[in-house]
Amino acid sequence: MSISTLFENYSEYRHIHPVDDVPHNPYKWAMAIDLDACSGCNACSVACYAENNLPVVGREKFAHGQAMHWMRIERYWDEDGREFPDQGARFLPMMCQQCEAAPCETVCPVGATNHTPDGINSQIYNRCIGSRYCSANCPYKVRYFNWWDYPTTDNVWPAEMNQQLNPDVTVRGKGVMEKCTFCIQRVTVAKNDAKTQGRLVRDGEVQTACQQACPTSAITFGNLVDPNSTVHRKWQAQQVELDKDEQTKDMAEGGSELRGYRIYEQLRPFPSVMYMERVRESAI
Amino acid sequence: MKDIREDIAWAQINKDVLKSLENPRKLYWVILFIAIAMVGVAVGCEVYQYNVGLGVGNFDNPHVWGLYIATFIFWIGMSHSGTLLSAILHLMHADWRKPIYRFAEAMTTFSLMTAGLFVAVHLGRVWQIYFALPYPNMRQVWPNFQSPLLWDAMAIFTYLSSSILFLYVGMIPDLAICRDNMHPGWRKKLYTAIALGWEGTDRQWRNFRITYLTIACFLIPLAVSVHSIVASDFAMSQQPGWHITSFPPYFVAGALYSGCAAIITLFIILRYVFKFEEYMTMSILKKIVRLTFAISMVWTYLNLVEYATVWYGHDEAAKHLLIQKATGTYAPFWWTMNFCGSVVPFIMFFKRFQTHIPVMFSVSLLLNLGMWLERWMIVSPTFADGYYPWTWDHDQWPSFVQWGIVFGSFGWFTMLFMIFCKIFPSVSMYEVKEMVYHRSQATKKLQATGKLAATGKGAH
Amino acid sequence: MMNSDFDRRDFLKVLGWGGASVALAGCGNGMVENGKETVVSYVETNDYMIPSISVYFNSTCAQCDAGCSITGRIREGRVLKLEGNPESAINRGKTCGLGQAGVQNHYNPDRVRSPLLRTGDSGEAITWEKAYALIGEKMHGVSGDEVAFLTGGMSGHLKVLLGNYLDSIGCKNHVVYEAIAPAVVRAANKKSYGVEMPRININRAKVVLSFGADFLGAWVSPVHFSQQYAQFRKGVDGQRGVLVQIESKMTITGANADRWLVVRPGTEGILAFGIINALGTQGLKLSADIAAAVKAYDKERVSKDTGVSAEQIDKIAALLKARTPSLVLAGGAAEGYAHGSQNAAAINLLNHVLGNVGKTIEAAAVVPFPQMEPATGNTAALKKLNDDLAAGKYKVLFSYAANPVFTAPGAMKFKENMAKAGFKVVFAQYLDETALQADLVLPLNSPLEDWGTQVPEYMAEGAQINILQPLMEKLHPETSGMGDILLALIKQRRAEDYKKFDDYYSYLRTALLQNKVALGGAGNADDDVFWNETLSRGIIKLPGATHAALSGKSAVAGLSLPAPASIDAQYPLQLIPSVNASLRDGRNTNQPWLQESPDPMTTIVWDSWMEIHPSKAAELGISEGDIVEVAGKNGSVKVQAYLFSGIHPDAISIPLGRGHEALGRYAKGYGVNPFQILDVVFDKETGELALHETRVKISKTGERVIVVKDEGPVGGRQMGQKIAPKLPSDKVNLSGEI
Known part of the structure; x- marks a missing residue:
């Protein structure tokens, strides 16, 4: 891109996803999460720590809200004032939703977060200057900032523990934003x-x-x-379409009998993660 | 009311103003010393933060912005009054601005320089700040032109350079006076160099007037745009409490408001410190106070408009946020902000307080406290009660590092300002002369037609 | 993601001498500058090691005893990540968070690195030769009765070797102690079904009625059950499975139930009888003895005793009757009482009544080598050891894979009694509380650098023996495998018999090859081929293993349930020590991922807490973050309060596993240890410690803290937004789902 293309056809470099003119091809990575199956056990979260070199921040920093769990399990209760939660809790694994029209991407002053042709919302650590605008504009608050220099912090990766670090994933220093990448290092290898x-x-x-x-x-x-x-068949079976901000099935009278939904669809970020609602037996 | 004497000698004006470059009152040194000490605090905090990481500011996820951004907006806002006084009122031929526009203009420049620092202080990796500049590079990596933050950087840079230019150009005739009156020394050399050989010829005056007017015209839209763009940082986002269409005018009104209040504060200080009682008269103070009052009402209106649109809108998240502001953790600050911003200015409504220096000094400080709180109340509550309830965070409180840097920024501004006033004439000599001349001409004319009693009441 | 390019030839090289002496360049174990490591050029590297290419080895997870098979990803000689081995019927390629943290056990900075001998209050590093010599010296002239060998649950060849060693010294005191084990349920199962651990088919049940069995969390084989659960939710014959959980404190399984019923602590058995009674009322044919036994348990009385409404009991009975087969489980919450065995038996009776035995409860496959079967234990064994120690009976005490100083109730005074043993040897990876009391600490290899076999207690499908093999070079040169240590010790007695085994590896290899045919190898297979294939799979599946038929009868004779305990005026609350899925009995607490992994129910990290029902909290004026003193007859702890509606108002709960005074930097000083204040009450039949029998009172200390947790100030509320909605099953169409 030179200065002239910048002014002439800048839009070619900046698509508003999802687009009709240049659809994702041949890949668009997406997820479907069945909340009726999710037991809230946290295995995914720990696996994420192991795979993506996430720092363990310790009690003090966790208390300050500086945890770095890319994948967090949220636990919700029924809100009808019952004395006991007699229909259990609801667990929700929440990580970057890899939005197609990601609010974080447009606001980054240096373009450190942007969309890959595969439909992943990528984060370029080297480019990040730490303005944190992306996190400020993220409706799901799934972006995690390196408030400290974890590689040099005591007891984050002390000797020997540092040997576990995944060489395929950068260890982030202070001052950069990070988030779930859909394990892009694995995707890249497979590709x-x-x-x-x-x-x-x-x-x-x-x-x-x-x-x-x-x-x-x-x-x-x-x-x-x-x-x-x-994943495609699941989305299809649930009649959830990537490029809709309101699904046809939900507009039908009486709502839908299908479980698929996306969080904050109405804000038009077009998230790439479809959740399937938790079901509770009505006979008991 | 006492105004600038119309029969004051031009040489007297030179003498009085130039005296401010020589021996101010002791208070000057006290203020300068305190300001430098405050800067020291901020530098210490910043060095600590730079070395250890932004975590020392006690930010968290998702509460990623805090006092730095709030104070950044505050200082940007502060810069607007200079432009208002020097450019807008210049075009409107309000001649009472003449003795005070110079320091207002300086205020613009220095508050922009302070605001600019906050951009750097705020960044996680300030050493990579040049990534935000659209510099040509082999890898063809450009900043993201969609980002309001980038517009911000550009707008501020443009505004800052234009303001410096405006301040400098407007000073040239005065610099020549300094050059001609100073004893030999480093300052004389400095004035000689930067007066650019001004001799006051007709041709120079003609070129000067055109240049000055052009920059003034150029600066006004810039001033409006710069704070509109700062407003865009918020309005262009998708967060409750930020995504509000009326933000740009609201921000501009707030900017003018806090700027005018700051002018009152500095007016009072300068008047005393540099013994400018003769030039910074009560009549001028009265006019600024009235102007400030008018702007405060504009701001109040826009503020209420914001609340009303949120309240009657259908955005539940924004409505919840507004309720939280009024009742939640931030409620004391939010109510203080509304009180200082909308109730306190009514003191300025009363004539006898308009020229009452201790009252006006306190009021102007309260107004700015309110305006600073306003910025904070725009930035922080959205993080504490955004869209996603799981991550709501009502306990986040800035650490001493954030407070220290904010505190020090006031010192930094004061320090720059005080040094400026000591080195450069903070009252425009040539414009005061013009004013006095025009007034005496007008008085003469009126006296000749017998329409004015010989009491010497000022024009306008 | 097995790397298919990896072939057997490579394996041969790793294992032929991989365990011995190949210096792995690039390990980073030592500084090249110091000259401590041999530099091996990548230009001429070992051909199984290609820079940047990962290789995968199968082994077995040792984080708990479930026996999940794992696949380690190894790059440049370092194990980086553990995944489930899809070949295993137990975990089918899946892992839990605890299993994921296995690498942090391996790389833990607080591991013991050399043998330590106590000199006064400090430990002195000594050599292995000296350590063995010292043991030999201390064992000299000591009769077998004067030696006790305390271990956690163990199985496979390590158990065999230990048995051989104990034989060689004439010792019969092998004490197996598991702090948290379904010991009562095992005994009840033995009675009801004829086997301790039958095979459970959640995936075939249409209704699962669980009395406090936390099968998604920490009960028996959670990863296996989680998979069954997922299938169960997807539907059996197109009908989505229904989970009803009955317990006094909500576990993660309870949180996933369609109906979670809070029951007065200890009345689980009564409720089971009530349900049987209701089933009878609703027309289910009951045998005469059962009908007689439950006759008194009409729903009004049961409702009064248990706090579960009569209507709810009817609903459950109706559901169980309408949807068969079902499955009834008894778990930790039902067994933790003095009448725990009765509770469990009453609950198991439901399976007989509903005809589930043989359908959803089946005989498990057994490994045809009884000597390798897991040795399970309970607190009863520890109690005897403790009494004997107090009597000064033992001159030498060995301890392996158990930490009784931490996990035994404080009132048992195990620490003091242990001091009475003459010479205490602790085999340990960490200086835990028990190791600190030792005279000699022998550092162990981590399970990721050790050899072994393991037989899981719960067999998923066919019988299998799991293989442990090193996933990388030893991190610390001075650690040793438990098998190697036992071999060395046994050689002190029977050098002749064991001289051909240089190390545990050769012992293991020989042992397995000897039995090649029984282990599924072709009779004429080459030894090396069989061995390498076995290692490559990481599992030995035993095709011919017999299924013992379930033999238990639905006998109700001798089954009597006590009336619900009345409230103790002085200690009005029941303490439920809860078992967290990742911290369990506290042996894994020094793994920081687990400390920072929020508790699923409360989202609290890095600390202990006391759960209390909001209504009780309001009564006592307690709010979240108040530090309360929880005092029982045997001491007290101070802990932060967390208001939690998933608990019976007359109970409080403190999680186990935290409150270490030793173990390591990530464990020491975080939280409190409720083991220390437990009342020493035992189940009347099995002698197992009744974990839930402790009565306490609580009082505010006046201190307050901010609870460190992941949930925000609005807790688990969605504030009217559609974030985690739920659908009732009659409003959802699951038929078209993929």
């Missing part, structure tokens, strides 16, 4: 493997760390463009 073999990534060939760990297989990850992928 490269597929490319050298002259094919596309097969469904199930790449798993995110959280998905791989999840004991109840509540998390499905895959290529939404591939009509045979599990």
Whole structure:
């Protein structure tokens, strides 16, 4: 991009996703999370720590709200004032929703967070100057800032513990923003493997760390463009469309009998994560 | 009411003003010393924060912005009054502005410089700040032109450079006076260099007038745009409490408001410190106070408009936030902000207080306290009660590092300002002369037509 | 993501001498500058090690005893991450958070790095030779009766070797102690079904009625049950499974229930009888003895005793009757009483009544090598050891994989009694509370750098033996595997018999190869091929393993349930020590991922807390963050309060696992240890410690803290937004789901 293209056809470099003119091809990574299966056990979160070199911040910093859990499990209660939570709790794994029209992307002054052709909301640590505007504009608050220099902080990665660090993932220093990447390091490996073999990534060939760990297989990850992928079929079965800010099924009278929904669809970020509502037996 | 004497000799004006470059009252040194000490605090905090990380400011996720951004807006806002007095009133031919516009203009420049520092202080990786500049590079990596923060950087930079230019150009005739009257020394050399050989020829005056007017015209839209763009940082986002259409005018009104209040404060200080009683007269004070009162009402109106649109709108999150502001953790600050911003200015409504220096001094400080709180109340509550209830955070409280840097920024501004006033004439000599001349001409004219009693009441 | 390019030849090289002497360059274990490491050039590297290419080895997770198979990702000689091994029927490629943290156990900075000998109050590093010599010296002339060997649950060849060692010294005092184990349920199962650990098929049940069995959290084999649960939710014959959980303090399983019923602590058995009674009323045919036994338990009385409404009892009975097969489980919350066995038996009776035995409860496969079967234990065994220690019976005490100083009730005074043993040897990875009391501490390898076999107590499908193999070089040169230590000790007695085994690896290899055919190998298979294939799989599946039929009868004879305990005026509240899925009995507390992984129910991290029902809290004027003193007959702890509606108002709950005074930097000083204040009450039949029998009173200390937790100030409320909605099952159409 030179100065002239900057002024002439800047829009070619900046798509507002989801777009019709340049649809994602051949990959659009997306997720489906079945909240009826999710037991809230936190295995996904720990797996994320292991895979993505997340620092353990310790009690003091956690108390200050500086935890770095890219994947957090939220626990909600029924809010009808019952004495006992006799229909249990509701767990929600919340991580970056990889929005197609991500509020974080447009506001970053240096373009450190932007959209990949695969539909992942990427974060370039080297480019980040730490203005934190992205986090300020994130409706889900799933972006985590390095308030401290964790690699040099005592007891974050003391000797030996640092040998566990995943060499495929950068260890972030102070002053940069980070968040869930859909385990892009795994995606990249799978894509490269597929490319050298002259094919596309097969469904199930790449798993995110959280998905791989999840004991109840509540998390499905895959290529939404591939009509045979599990994630695509799940989205289709739930009649959730990526580029809608309100789903047709929800506009029907009496609502829908399907469980699929996306959080804050009405804000038009077009998130890439579809949740499936928790079900509770009505006979008991 | 006593105003500038119309029969004052031009040489006397020179002498009085130039005296301010020589021996101010002792209070000057006290203020300067305190200001430098305050800067010391801020530098200490910043060094600590730079080395350890922003965590020392006690930010958290998602409460990622705090006092730095709030104070940044405050200082940007502060800068507007200079432009108002020097450019807008210049175009409107309000001649009472003449003795005070110079320091107001200086205030613009220095508050912008202070605001600029907050951009750096706020960044997580300030050493990479140049990434935000659109500099040509081989890798063809550009900043993101969609980001209001980038517009911000550009707007501030443009405004700052224009303001410096405006301040400097307006000073040239005075610098020549300094050059001609100073004893030999480093200052004389300085004035000689920067007076650019001004001799006061007709041709120079003609060029000067055109240049000055052009920059003034250029500056006015800039001033409006710069704070509109700062408002865009919020209005362009998608967060409750920020995503409000009326933010740009609201911000501009707030900016003028806090700027005018600051002018009152500095007016009172300068008047005493540099013994400018002769020039910064009560009549001028009265006019600024009235102007400030008018702007305060504009601000109050826009503030109420904001509340009303939120209240009658259908955005539940924004409404919840407004209720939280009024009843939650931030309620004391929010009510103080409304009180200082909308109730306190009514003191200025009363004539006898308009020229009452201790009262006006306190009022102007309260107004600015209110305006600073306003900025904080725009920034922080949105993090404490945004969209996502799981991450709501009502306990976040800025640490001493944040407070220290904010505190020190006032010292930094005061320090720059005081040094400026000591080195450069803070009252525009040539414009005061013009004013006196025009007034005496007008008086003569009136006296000749017998329409004015010989009491010497000032024009306008 | 197994790397398919990886072949057996590579394995041979790793294992042929991988365990021995190959210096792995790039490990970062030592500084090259110091000259401590041999520099191996990547230009001519070992061909199983390609820079930047990961290799994967299968092993077994040792974080708990469930026996999940894991696949370690190894790059440049370092294990980086553990994933589930899809081949295992137990975890099918899945892991829990605890399992994920296995690498932090391995790389933990607080591991013991060399043998330590107590000199006064401090430890002195000594050599292994000296350590063995010292043990030999101390054991000299000591009769087998004067030696006790305390271990946690153990199985496989390590158990065999230990048995052989104890034989060699003529010792019969192998004490197996597991602080948190379903010991009462095992005994009740043995009675009801004829086996201690039958196979449970949650995935085949249409209704699961669980009396405090936290099968999604910390009960028996949670990863396996979680998968069954997911299938159960997806539906059995197109009908979504219904989970009803009955307990006094909500566990993570309770949080996932369709109906969670709070029950007065200790009345689980009464409720089970009440449900049987209601089933009878609703027309289910009951045998005469059962009908007679439950006759008195009409729903009004049961409702009064248990606090569960009569209407709810009817609903449950109706549901159980309408939807078969179902599954009834008894778990920790039901067994933790003096009448725990009766509770468990009454609950198991429901399965007989509902005809679930043989359908959703089946006989589990068994490993045909009884000597390798897991040795399970309970507190009864510890009590005897403790009494014997107090009597000064033992001259030498060995302790492995148990931390009784931390986990035994404080009133048992185990620490003081332990001091009475003449010479105490603790095999430990960390200087935990028990190791601190030792005279000699022998540093162990982490499970990721050790050899072994493991037989899980709960067999998922076919019987299997799990293989442990090193995933990387030892981190610390001076640590040793438990098997190697036992081998060395046994050689002190029977050098001749064991001389051909240089180390535990060769012992293990020989042992497995000897039994090649029984272990599923072809009779004519090459030893190396069999061995390498076994290691490559990480599991030995035993195809011919027999299923013992369930033999238990629905006998109700001798089953009598006590009336609900009346409230003690002095100590009005019941203390429920809760078992957190990742911290459990506290052995893993020094793994920071687990400390920072929020408790699923309260989202609290890095600290202990006391759960109290909001109505009780209001009565006592307690609000969140108040530091309260929880005092029982045997001491008190001070802990922060957390208001939690998922608990019976007459009970409070403090999680186990925290409150270490030792163990390491991430564990020491965080939280309190409720083990220390437990009342020493035992189950009348099994002698197991009744964990839930402690009565306490609480009082405010006046101090307050901000509770460190993940949830925000509005707690679990969604503030009217659609974030985590739920649908009633009659409003949802699951038929088209993928």
